[in-house]
Amino acid sequence: MPEPKKLIGEDGRRLDGRRWDELRPISLEVGVLKNADGSAYINWGKNKIMAAVYGPKEVHPKHQVLPDRALLRTRYHMAPFSVDERKNPAPSRREIEISKVIREALVPAVLVEDYPRTAIEVWVEVLQSDGGSRVAGITAASLALADAGINMRDLVVGCSCGIIDSTVVADLDDTEDKEGSGDMPVAIMPNLNQVTLLQVDGIYTRENFQKAFELAIAKGREVYSMQRDALAKRFFSGEPQPMEESA
Template identity: 55%
Template structure:
């Protein structure tokens, strides 16, 4: 029996476009990223996005187990999206369910085009995405963190993948739907971009949209991704910047 009873807000978005968390339609929730915080993983990233908390780690390139999964001409990319039992208002039973299996697949396919897999034949690259706290948009937070963990692991890539969701609430197209909008909104569209070429590597849609609304949604997703991309690059630079400053300091 859940101890938390959710109530639907009376108004999801006002006539002036003010959302339940006070944001305007185009505003993102705050995004904070830390790269390389895990010692055992080859690459890692921790991401706070609104109320979401996501940890991504990469192992590899490494030996493939079981061996028969080995690909002779390229690396095998594997991905596991998992929600912690304490990530939801009501405790989630540990272990994979149908949703997490699907998300693992779409996240893997969102990252796949960004990696030069052919440079690592016969190996495995394992990506683990752990949702520690969920607050709408965990898959896009997961993709955004995972791409950084891959970069942190030193895997050769075409570029970073950045993901963001857009949604529809009544007549409004909104960027980065919050929990209320995710729960009671009219449409939800997670999108991931390979930022170098602005190729779309993840796209899902849930809920009806007119052609006009859909076009606008993609446009807004692209603009929002540009902003998140900057936060990603800054996070990736930060640990190396510390090293650079340390070298300069010692040189003096």
């Protein structure tokens, strides 16, 4: 059996120089697409992901109308050039599954009951993919929903943790995801302290399972503060905002 590639060096640093619990660089921008009701763009490591929200709008086809709440549609889609080998643009089984878990991660935050008989569409387009693209997509999609002014209980933010060289680490990149021995994407509503997405693969002792899970939540909270900053930049531009003229 070939010796597995070393992903953590003697100095405790990972291949890209990060410590075990360090995030890759992340940047977020809100309100980037003119046509969309809400949008956000995220750079997370090499991930480049655009999220757009349309709606609430009329439901087509009509038979999908929900009488008491909005229908939230999600599509996670990877551009053909987003990966090393060209990806067939038709949705793969992986993308269909991820679209479903992303929807189930976002719906708990949205007051869908405030928009009966309508559709709210969330499009997540991966322009370049790296490890953790689904949690990056969720992080951007939740900002796009807030930007669209959809009533939300909380933002949703994600981070993935996993195991490389038998060590629990935060925020796996592409190589670590492929060569490592486990990936655990987690999404939370940080104020409500609720988990809205959890997927696990790899082999985790009970102790490592808890360590990776709790690390993913803690790192998600770090990303949450970046989400806040991105919204403040878009909407508050640092000015104090008294409202004398409000009717």
